[in-house]
Amino acid sequence: MKKLLILLVLFSYVMSSFAQQKTIWNETEEEKTERMLWWTEARFGMFIHWGLYAQAARHEWVKKREHISTEDYQKYFDVFDPDLFDPSEWAKKAKAAGMKYAVITTKHHEGFNMFESEFTDYNVMNTPYGKDIIKEWVDAFRAEGLKIGFYYSLIDWYHPHFTIDTRHSIKVNKQKDFDKLNKNRDMGIYREYLKNNVREILTNYGEVDILWLDFSYPGKNGKDKDDWGSVELLKMVRELQPNILVNDRLDLKDYKGGWDFTTPEQFKVDKWPEIDGKKIPWETCQTFSGSWGYYRDEHTWKDNKQLLTLLIESVSKGGNVLLNVGPTARGTFDHRADDALEDMGEWMKYNSRSIYGCTQAPEELLAPANTLFTFNPKTNRLYVHLLDYPLQNFLMPGFAGKIKYAQFLHDASEIKVGKKHGAWGNDGTNENDVNLKLPVTKPNVEIPVIEIFLKDNK
Ligand code: GLC
Secondary structure, three states, rough: HHHHHHHHHHHHHHHHHHHHHHHHOOOOHHHHHHHHHHHHHHEEEEEEOOHHHHHHEOOOOHHHHHHHEEEEEEHHHHHOOOOOOOOOHHHHHHHHHHOOEEEEEEOOOOOOOOOOOOOOOOOOHHHHOOOOOHHHHHHHHOOOEEEEEEEEOOOOOOOOOOOOOOOOOOOOOOOHHHHHHHHHOHHHHHHHHHHHHHHHHHHOOOOOOOEEOOOOOOOOOOEEEHHHOHHHHHHHHHHHHHOOEOOOOOOOOEEEEEOOOOOOOOOOOOOEEEEEEEEOEEEEEEOOOOOOEEEEEOOOOOOHHHHHHHHHHHHHHHOOEEEEEEOOOOOOOHHHHHHHHHHHHHHHHHHHHHHHOOOOOOOOOOOOEEEEEEOOOOOOOEEEEEOOOOOOOOEOOOOOOEEEEEEOOOOOOOEEEEOOOOOOOOOOOOOEEEEEEEEOOOOOOOOOOOEEEEOOOO
């Protein structure tokens, strides 16, 4: 009996210390929802990938892709001088496109700090440019009322103590070479550096709304939470910036408070992502073309309709879009990015009501073919996005008795709500259907939106 008791005490001790270990941040679900509210309502942000690689102009992974040595890569540092950098112009462009927040690379995998740092000379202050880009950027974006976020790369191809792994820019041919190459590298020193750097960016620029850490790759010759010291790091982050939102790439997925939102990259989710049957906050990050950093000769750019559909579809599944611009080494946006932002802004100017504060529509409302629904729970309005403009009699199956009023969103022109189409019996329609009378000619809007005021059925 006594033995059993001791065992029980021991077991509960182990369990409670285990539970403690697995908690980074104690807050209720309601508190988390509240903390994330501005972000969930914003839906649309700008990602900015900018660093020395902009000068190579052939992908931000160029150092690894071409296995460029640190000595050879130095030439980019030596000439870095973005003389046309005007962050307030960038901020205005983001805002005009309808974006509500922006996340910039403070350091990418190349290891170069775009901010003034006490802990490395490999930072912007020592380039010909000589000014703290992050400071200038933060001030300009805040001034436009945009929320600000910092991307910070966990990976570092410059730091001499970052151990060489499968993702390192140094090419390793044989397994046994890893040990040889890493003989004088001490990840503990890098871990300290990482923590110091993150402390700097979260201390020197006032309130930071988002921290976007990138990325973990557990496994053989990979890196995980122990390599980064993720638990300790994130505890520090939460202490320094209690309101900050953090992405999910620190390898702390099973820690309470170890992440705030998930980050599907470069693909459209099939449905609202879930964990244990619970819908989770998510944001897809996407590029205009195939690269994050400026890539002069890359030509696979998405068109306006693809980009708008991406945004609408994400909101229709309860998510956000972080859309990337890779500025040039002069400090300007690629003209193709400018055009894309302008076109999206034109649509957002008239239709953003179907994006901000919107989410997935109630499940019992079924979207007709070639349409996407979004829904604003506060105003009880449903938005029908017409991806492929239909004919005059537009049928909404199952909507009888549900619609109070309908209009086009872009010009607030009434759309008449009629009964089911056709009087000839077996035409596939039924009494529960509603017929919206649309003009034959498609309005001059890339993706027209019908705004439906739903009846309050309470
Ligand atoms: C990947 C890439 C990186 C890019 C990031 C954006 O992790 O390594 O280049 O910054 O995705 O999500």
